Amino acid sequence: METMYTYQQLKKFTLDVFRAIGCSENDSMLATKVLLDADLRGIDSHGIARLSGYVRLWEAKRINASPSIKIVHESPSTAVVDGDGGLGLVVAPFAMDVAIKKAQQAGTGWVAVKNSNHFGIAGHHAMMALSHDMIGIAMTNASPLVAPTFSVERLLGTNPIAVAIPADKQPPFVADFATTTAANGKLEILQRKNADAPPGWIQKKDGSVSTNPHELKEGGALIPLGSDRDHGSHKGFCLGAWVDIFSAVLSGANYGPWVPPFVSFLAPPADPVGAGIGHFFGAMRIDAFRPAEEFKSHMDNWISRFRSAKTTADQESVIIPGDPERMMSEQRIKEGIPVNAKVIEDLQELSGRLKVKF
């Protein structure tokens, strides 16, 4: 069901696809790097599997391949960026770069983005801060698939949050998670296998429990982190709402049920409340709080202590956020990236359509 490709093979094709739709050389390189970082880190749902989706949105004139990305409002530690309908894969690194530059001057930098599109994996953007001895934060809203606690309507996206924190000898702490019980990518895996989901991931259109991974097609919804009211789904709702408001109400993008869908076959809402989808980025200079060496040495201590905690009998160690993705990345650079047969079919179709060799 899967074929292995080298990173270089996927990179060459992806680059050519972005060039073919009219992205500049720089933008093509950047978008390729961001997109394929998902495949390297094992977030297969957000990588090359989405390449044809971006192209279809461009074909539907809902992505601008040569955007003029601009700061439209700013203060010493903040900015709002207008992505001009560009690829989120290009808009997001621009905005994170603004956050980092603000942090160099003001200690921290916070950038809200409107008029953008899907930005790949949040973790990639948050991690841009690490080499500057900064903490990075990235979040984005997304098209509505999630029902808040007690709702049967889908009003929020899976709205991920990423936080990247540097250490010294230890690898960095990198949390990157959807604010739902399970990310949509995990559901897609079950859909392909026709396997049941655990109760607590999905609800039916009347709000009752479902284990059918295809339930979203029948009017069902994903559930906020927590699963149900007794187990704190209202907290997951708070998190998703927080991401939505910071990403879109602060920036002037579409929020809640108005966020346009990523797929080209669904039309965007006819009554938009803003422009495109929204993101939010933060960069915090460590030495705006305490000397970076001191901080990073305590982070080493934090990570070692948690990693060496006594575990349940069936587990070897506590997993430090970012460890599985880093190890996957090291492995896939060496051994290649497995690509699902359906994705390959989709890429071959794309190859024929754009006349780009796969």
Add this chain to the structure above:
Amino acid sequence: METMYTYQQLKKFTLDVFRAIGCSENDSMLATKVLLDADLRGIDSHGIARLSGYVRLWEAKRINASPSIKIVHESPSTAVVDGDGGLGLVVAPFAMDVAIKKAQQAGTGWVAVKNSNHFGIAGHHAMMALSHDMIGIAMTNASPLVAPTFSVERLLGTNPIAVAIPADKQPPFVADFATTTAANGKLEILQRKNADAPPGWIQKKDGSVSTNPHELKEGGALIPLGSDRDHGSHKGFCLGAWVDIFSAVLSGANYGPWVPPFVSFLAPPADPVGAGIGHFFGAMRIDAFRPAEEFKSHMDNWISRFRSAKTTADQESVIIPGDPERMMSEQRIKEGIPVNAKVIEDLQELSGRLKVKF
């Protein structure tokens, strides 16, 4: 089991207690206001029920009643505050005030605090930003009661996060939640009733499922938001870790298993890695992103849309974060605050010991 007191009655006693242990008039007023805001908002575990706990820590010389609270490091948008071992109820408003002043100048303000103690409810501090047309954020670490996913050791506190966001005609959005499945206060209610907890709140000392609310006395632990690995407890762990690192590793406070206990009968760890417990505060000026009126009018739209969402058959409406606490506060100001018999006994004992009339 409960007796009603007016806010004024509880205020007078609480003020007198803080005066009796040597707090200044200003600090006594401030600490009283912050502490009793928990009772007004219905977070009974964090209000007057904890008053004797603060006094016992002062008696054990682990709280400084006349601290010299200071900024020890700063940049245009950041500061680190040393609480000098003062009441968190006094240190936190000082630090949030610094964050607000930074935001007035730099657009945002971010303050990490070390050498503090329990600060009451996070929501109170976050809400200080609202009247300035700012978004407020407050978080704190706490003594270790929570086992990260796969751990049988308690390494994190219930580490709450609060985010307060202003609206125009609608009341503000105020999220304030522990990063565990259930807050410790909910467990205390079950302990008093000797009632079972739902599976997913607590684990036994070997990491297996427990429904016994007294399990923490037997070496058990609270569980991060998500309940188990399949339902995203690793995300709740990420959230709790984020709060711990921002509150304590950035500031130079104790983190993880080194956070000193709130109760005076348990000694602090003999090998501290920092000073006291840590908090983290943020203030973001709305108009550092877009005109405040525009933002607040979109917040009204956001709140109305979510509040009027179609619900499951058994529910009247989606609950907007902050609504239950605001309604409780309005009710309790009018009708009084119910105080549990065990808490009254404890306050009477305190009254006798400090010679302060209750």
